[in-house]
Amino acid sequence: MPTTALQDQLERGVAALGLALPAGAVQRLLDYRALLERWNAAYNLTAVRDPAEQVTRHLLDSLAILPYVQGDTLADLGTGPGLPGIPLAIAAPGRQVLLVDSNGKKVRFLREAIRALKLEGVQAVQSRVEDVPGQFDCITARAFASLADMLAWGGRLLAPRGVWLAMKGQAPDEELPGVPAGFAVRAVHALAVPGLAARRHLVVLGRDTA
Template structure:
């Protein structure tokens, strides 16, 4: 948790408490359902929480905007982002009901008021959003086909999608010449982030 406060020194006490409580909750629920790889759980704050909060280093969600976390799995990046952006609405979407049910419990236990869940395949979702966030659930081109009609046409923001990715993305981004890559090593000095990136693709 010290790692989070190192890079986000302006967090409020409630946000610190919620982020601090995350590891204990995930340790409990991970014994029942594999929300997070047990191989990486010992680096919970670095590889899961801080990685997801990389989005918060490169982008600010405006109060009142609505964000879909596509393929949220165990609640990442939606839960950490909903804590850091308490005035933005986050809809955590996944088709695996047992994971969504636990994510609901975690949201309830943390008293997060701006995060909600929907158990559905993303391509069948009829809701509209200002932004989409996603942590490497598929190739960007595939995800783009799922979400291209999911954006609010009346959004006052420059809406689009933010992807958490790793490695060389040159091939994957050939179809998206306007994509912007943000290497997270520019924000977080730990070696884990050497190949990690946030990719922003505007919907305009």
């Protein structure tokens, strides 16, 4: 698909999501997608190989949670090739972003993407979630694990007033009772990703202050 068609698709999707992106963000998002496509030939970073599907399933799917992102620091756990962390960093620059994955090939790609796209304040680390230090205002996780496992492994990373954004497909009703003590579900949002028929949900969690 020609680049102009992908740009039109992305711009329409961003408008449908009601987002206002910084100058140059659309081009940087497309540059990220193109870099992912090039590396994918050798490293198998994503099963989604059609460029238009990558715009929908990777870029717009990631951007759909942007209105819920908050704070000065963000950790994207199990980020894979940088989803949703890199699109969020491009769309809302200025916060410190840590991309975490245990797969060395994916982290090598992440570091090249950070360099090539000149993503200031973004770092990639090869690590298990259990070994990541610090605390973060916002934590994102996309199709990473059950809510119970996510919080068991990484709950300590959430700052006291922080927000945990867990991206899911179907509404994870059966997972909600498994949220461990000390955490609470703040909201569950159905997300409408432009061009995507599949269901998407966002579970917003925080520390239980009761």
